[in-house]
Amino acid sequence: MIVYEAPEWAPKLPDRPDHIPIGEFILNPAYGRVDPKVSNHPYVCGITGKSYSVDEVVERVEYAARAIKQILKVQDIHKGGPQTGFSEWEKVVGVFSVNCVDYLTLCYTVHRINGITSPASAAYSASELAYQLRDSQARVLFTCTPLLDTALEAAKAAGIPKENIFLLPVPDAITTEEMRRKAHGFKNFDDLVEEGKRMEKLVALRWDHGFSRKKIAFVSYSSGTSGLPKGVLISHFNMITNVLQMYLYSQSFREFSKPSNVLALLPQSHIYALVVINQTEPYAGNSAVILPKFDLSLFLTCIQRFKLAFLFLVPPLVIVMAKNKAIVDKYDISSVKYIMTGAAPLTEELSKELNQLYPGIKVVQGYGLTESSTVVCYTSGIDIWHGSSGCILPGIKCRIVNAEGRDVGEGEPGELLISADNVVLGYLNNQKANDETFITEHGARWLRTGDETIIKRSPAGNQHVFIVDRLKELIKTSGHQVAPAELEGHLLNHEKVADCAVIPVPHETAGETAKAYVVLKPGVAATEQTKLEIMKWVADHKSRYKRLGGGVEFTDIIPKSPSGKILRRLLRDKEKERRRAEGAKL
Template sequence: MRSLSLCRRLSTASVRQGVFRSHAEDIPLADRPIFEMIWGRRHRWENRTAYVCGVTEKSFTYNETYRNVLRFSDALDKRGYKHGDVVAACLPNCVEMPVTVHGCAARGITTTTLNPLYTEDDIVRQLEISDAQAVVAHPLLLPTVRAAAARVPTVREVIVSGQDSAPEGVSSFEELLRQGREQTPTVDIDMKKDPVLLLFSSGTTGLPKGVIQTNYCLGSNLLQATSEDFAWEVPGEERFLGVLPTFHTFGMFLYVFKSLITGASTTLLPRFEPEMFVNALTKYRPTALHLVPPLVTFLANSPTVTAETLSSLKVIFCGAAPLGPALIQRVLQKIDTATFIEGYGMTESSPVVSFSSISKGSRYGSCGVLLPNTELKVIAVDDGRVLDLGESGEICVRGPQVMPGYYKNPEATAATIDQEGWLHTGDVGYCDKDGFLFIVDRVKELIKYKGFQVAPAMLEDMLRKHAGVADAAVIGVPDEEAGELPRAYVVTSDPAITEQELADFVNAKVNTYYQLRGGVHIIDAIPKNASGKTMRRDLRERAIRELEEASAAQTTA
């Protein structure tokens, strides 16, 4: 364990009137725009590889990546894009993503990311909400993106990545790089108002909303997550394997920002595919691996993942959903030389709230400890009173990393961030006496499928569009590999309708992680309280009984 000059100040977390603070002292926060913060350090590792494409094996040094950022930024300026505009990126993990994000940020242009699995209607909705003026798209996604963009009046053009030329009516990303000059832009950035990113999250309930991540909150979170007692990376020496999607806040933070500020080399994989993933582990020998629970399960269970496969790793990091100690131990049986660390965050916190620190180490099953400058309190779900140490309730967070709000949605903002600046996360948990955070349940109705948020309201609305559905409720049911699977309970007005028919009706219209993999169950009535709110806890208890009965039937068969 490395020695720390701050050891004398790194004691247990402080608690005052029910408010928890980090064991680590506060640090200076972001006072420069993200573009300057990231690229002001490039001279430290200018000839080091910044990115490798895990498919083509083409690599880019920090200098080459920076030059492409400047060219793309200048090309946007020449085409009339300006400070305050929004550009959408519909890309898998690829080198064009960081160039797009940083090229936009240099001009005060916001990037909003689109899930490559989105349907045309999904894309239309986000483009409309975000007021996007352009979309950068991967060639394989071009037909869907073009069709969606044609329906949104604000979109001026579609830019296709990875091709020297483009179809008629589409611009070429490579051509923009050739057109752009390598000139550093001068833009007056408002640190606390100008967004770098507009990432979409369902929040605690409901449909996806645009989370504003400003230069200040995102930049401050980068400084918090790389502060002395949380700096697991040795600057200029690490190798990341980028398998988490960069359209999501977790992968974006790691591979578009943190990797660059720490001088890491990142190999980008466009998706998780077992053979590709294992081959990349063997070929690129990452020193740090960032995962979600389904990928940890894969490491633990796959016979193709051996001690030799993992031997280069120094740190394995897991986030996005709670993970049990038993699964961690199974991974560590394969590699006992790596440190397994866990963390907690959400898009609305830009995104990190806590993770394992160097001085305190890991406590398996917890989410680590609070970052510097971060406060947390636990409140009772029923009446909002502040709870004591060790008591479970809704987690509320306050700090510089908390978003200023949802884009053009003051009502949703007010429902999530109170007047004292507390972000109500919708997660249920507690802090122990040593400051470790544990998440045990959720107040919010979101379903977590393989780390992705699934909003029940969206699936319920779609079910109700079926002529034979009188009422519907969707919950998550436990699944060892995926975390949770969306399951629908439906009241029908036509006894001839089948559960499979309803599942097919929904699954044909939604992207892959919204599909009703937990099935459809037709019931007589949806349980509701006196105010008409669906009693999802009753449905979850029913689902658990059904799963137990099905398991018992299989055992006796």
Template sequence: MPTESLYPKFNIPNTDLWGFLFERNDRPYPEEKIIYRDADTGRAYSYAQVKSTAIELGKGFKSVWEWRKGDVLALFTPNCIDTPAITWGVHWAGGVVSPANPGYTAEELAFQLKDSGAKALATQKPFLKVAVEAAAQAGIPEDRIILMGDEKDESMRFKHFSSIRNIAGTNRYRRTKAHPKNDLAFLVYSSGTTGHPKGVMLCHENIISNLLMLKAGEGTNLSWDGGPAGNGDNILAFLPFFHIYGLTCLICWSLYSGIALTVMSRFEIEKFCAIIQNHKITFAYVVPPVVLLLGKHPIIDKYDLSSLRMLNSGAAPLTQELVEAVYKRLKVPIKQGYGLSETSPTTHTQPWELWDKTVGSVGTLLPMQTAKYMSPEEKELPIGETGELWIKGPNVFKGYHNNPEGTKNALTEDGFFKTGDVGHQDKDGNFYITDRVKELIKYKGFQVPPAELEGLLISHPMVNDVAVIGIYNKDQATEVPRAYIVPKPGVEGSPKTANEIVQWLQAKVANHKRLRGGVKFVDEVPKSASGKILRRLLKVKAQEEEEKGQRAKL
């Protein structure tokens, strides 16, 4: 039988996201509470300022652009405290927000603009060149490109979003209400590890239900007016707002809960530490590469990070070795959570009190959901056996935009989403995610999870970072595991070092998990903005090395 969540069920209010956040009767904090603060400039928005800015902007969209229900605004920007107000201005006007990675090329951005059907684009001045080029490719006129952030366009060619506010004659406009189940709030794009990114359609009810799940999962541990200093918890926001993790868990969750968000435009390890020290940060959502730095980077010792009460890691599997290394160094506990763009995102989280008792687990199933692990033949597996995780709940997306085939392959007729992630659950209801279905290495019929080997290798004293992929070996007619390793400073990436690491791992794993593909030393491991290892880039690198080696033999 599928596993049901042990949390109490709740009623999902019949409203859209705007109504849920701004027309509620249960807001526990005052209107003047500061919600978003820029870590560099100190510029800030209170709850009341976010709401008034969004309403004025929504009226401006209707007046200047004749905004219609379902129209899409794309956001092409690093983290910015203007993002929430612009997002809810679009929602007030009945529109959809589609955030894009600010690292995109013009061609990559143009694909998302065209696929999403974006009617307008908001960006920042340093990103205008790419934005203009992409908008031209997508057929978006220049007067539909607006600026956000602190810099304005001196030439006045591009309007700042603030100029669309407070336009005379807009008081006649009224809010366009969205249907909670039928209308989209966000159209986010997957990281595109294979082919073009897919547009994930998230309706208003998806996001609302996930916020209520987060409320249940975090319980009373985080507070707008509590915390160690008595003036409320302070969350550090560096995870990208263009990713669903940042959209829901940072932008939406902070406004719903009233917990202050200190916003970094992008991650830098020393600035990250300085902000924690200076702003007395109490909590942060992180990803494994950041946990890795906290465990190994020498700069950490220069800062006082003692205000941190807890970290929550997501986006990729986190190993026991890493959690223990950070706690030993900083005495900061790290719990894990799990989710996907398609689930809005959070489906599981570790209870705070169990962070050190179920290390390696992503926690228990959050309320209103059902889950099961399935065999490759799509037969349900008993507790303890490894298979693909399937999830059902009100937070599961409506499908992939313009991609009926992808939707059909991802969603079953009875509403389960096939996550593509491999793992198992234990008898106490703790779930474990060990790898992606498509990333498992098949060695002579045995399955080798790369994340398991990475978790072991990262604990080696000579290893700073690592990624493991499968390499096809013609002589053995099978895939074999190979490790791409970033050595610690001062460690020579020599054949002797490689052999030492191979022998060290060999003593710790089963025969089929040995590094028969060897070790390659690299300057860095390629990763997405959300912290996922981009194994496809390493596979391309391996293929190039193979071809180069073959040419050398000729």
């Protein structure tokens, strides 16, 4: 067995508390967070500037928990073991909202009564949300004014009564008078806080040691690239572990003695934002400046106003910065020292381009999964290798296994397997997925990621993780494997291409070949000549088997998840329907 671990210079992962909720770990300086006197406002609204101090967040958690306890009729909330007559699954709260300053406060409130939080993507349709609410057994739903119509339709389908629907406060700037009118009569989180002030105090949580290792904090739903999304069971200890792993590793290149402001734009429902931005950064003493949606002007104004030092982005937003340099230059973004990308691969070409356009900003990349309660590896600022996802975090063991099940060494591709305390408990009500994803080998439990990966050694001597692509999305051409992400990164360097996605299509002799869906820049004509230029761009720079044998199709938009992942499945389905309509053999 060949095992890859954190570099020697990385701090060792110490023992962690396993008898407290994640919120207690983040907010209480007794567990290592930076003194609240240094950073007193963990969450700040990037539109209004509204924020709460750490002490105020703790108070709001306590007061709102009293009110939610009454709504759910919870008893015996202090016990750290099985609760007689009351299952934890009777205390599931769904959260369907855009980003806001009370999002994590609500999550910690639910945990305060031994409950479970189930965040849902704000991009969900009513049917998608209803599925998650039913699957997670949610009894209460928190939403926001802009999403109320969808929430009401989904809640009705899931059997959640109207009186169990509440609102999270969001800035008026993202609502309309009609939205506010419809929201009249619904209680919001502030109302519950005020009600809780008049209620009886809660008894303290008294969890036995080891309880947070098995106690579910979140049921987060995976992106569902095939079939329905799966509920991922994330324990409090899973999250405590990953927060500490990130914090310790980041000390190799970040200074935490002085607080800074970081961008919290990515959806708080997504594991990347939920753990890395909205929990690790406040634990490190920084303020997460929250934006509810992306708008280039709002984004740049926020950087300038709050002097953001660290931007957490996804590749589509990196593309926006790369393609709109003239607009970006109108704002003062000199405070930005680092950009971190995740949730989808950032190609070497795009990473280098951004670095050249903005030489004062270092570009780093991380890799993780919902099933690893986020980050597995992360670029350290002391050894940046463009295209790499960096080095493995402390306390994580990795293996690379080829198609024959053999462990392989540096430079050889294979599936990435992970064993660590941040690997989740499993999937909700899905034993088949559990058996396929979590395996026991060599006396350890391993998470099969499904990602094609190569370990390479950097010039500085550190082992770096390169994520090639999803195994099931690799294009198999005449025995060769072609990574869509590689071709997409190359296509984005073409002067006429604004965005793109690459998928496999059937080929008579090669089995499969690559086809590109391309969004052209404004003013570029969608002609056959343009298609030929783009195909030649690939043919001139890539191996013969990587050429666009399936051609180029122009489109207005590339479908993506809220976290920035290209939804190639939708394009593959579109291609199948087209071929079926033409009578082609599928």
